[in-house]
Amino acid sequence: xxxxxxxxxxxxxxxxxxxxxxxxxxxxxxxxxxxxxxxxxxxxxxxxxxxxxxxxxxxxxxxxxxxxxxxxxxxxxxxxxxxxxxxxxxxxxxxxxxxxxxxxxxxxxxxxxxxxxxxxxxxxxxxxxxxxxxxxxxxxxxxxxxxxxxxxxxxxxxxxxxxxxxxxxxxxxxxxxxxxxxxxxxxxxxxxxxxxxxxxxxxx
Ligand code: 5GP
Numbered sequence: 001x002x003x004x005x006x007x008x009x010x011x012x013x014x015x016x017x018x019x020x021x022x023x024x025x026x027x028x029x030x031x032x033x034x035x036x037x038x039x040x041x042x043x044x045x046x047x048x049x050x051x052x053x054x055x056x057x058x059x060x061x062x063x064x065x066x067x068x069x070x071x072x073x074x075x076x077x078x079x080x081x082x083x084x085x086x087x088x089x090x091x092x093x094x095x096x097x098x099x100x101x102x103x104x105x106x107x108x109x110x111x112x113x114x115x116x117x118x119x120x121x122x123x124x125x126x127x128x129x130x131x132x133x134x135x136x137x138x139x140x141x142x143x144x145x146x147x148x149x150x151x152x153x154x155x156x157x158x159x160x161x162x163x164x165x166x167x168x169x170x171x172x173x174x175x176x177x178x179x180x181x182x183x184x185x186x187x188x189x190x191x192x193x194x195x196x197x198x199x200x201x202x203x204x
Pocket of ligand 1: 083
């Protein structure tokens with residue numbers, strides 16, 4: 001089977017993490033312990049918000065040391081903080097036949113798409129959007145400060161001009177539905193323009 005990476009980008013606060021979490025739950029429900037979806041944990045140099053466990057929070061010194069050692073597969077600088085995916089675990093997972101989900105931004109996506117080490121990998125790219133009011137409400141809810149929110153909304157606005165670079169664009173009005181759409185894509189099932197065909201999923 002061809003190696004597969006699914007890149008999921010989207011506005012900060014759009015609910016990518018929740019969608020991915022739900023996607024893994026669906027896959028475990030369907031395939032039990034045979035689920036072959038795997039998600040690396042990125043390193044970041046930004047400070048932790050509330051109780052987050054979705055990153056390795058590393059000091060700038062350790063971050064830079066790892067950069068110098070060639071530890072990472074790709075990188076992004078967002079709002080003056082570094083975010084990077086470790087390389088070896090991703091290559092190992094692909095070697096074991098696992099589908100790797102990368103929750104990374106457009107810069108990271110472009111690096112992955114042009115990485116010659118990944119030439120034999122099928123790469124699917126998805127962008128997740130939400131309407132501006134919902135986005136702002138989510139950022140507030142997760143504890144971002146007002147200045148942070150303004151900066152993130154401006155970044156989101158600028159990202160709009162790059163949407164055409166993605167294979168699929170989903171509006172995340174409902175986490176379960178969005179996760180089902182992504183799950184369908186991961187497994188090569190049909191996804192209509194207005195989303196995943198739920199009939200197909202519920203046929204049993
Ligand atoms: P946040 O601070 O909201 O958690 O993340 C900010 C942005 O960085 C988001 O767009 C997120 O998808 C992106 N991001 C998180 N981890 C990585 C990573 O390892 N690589 C890249 N390229 N982007 C990342």
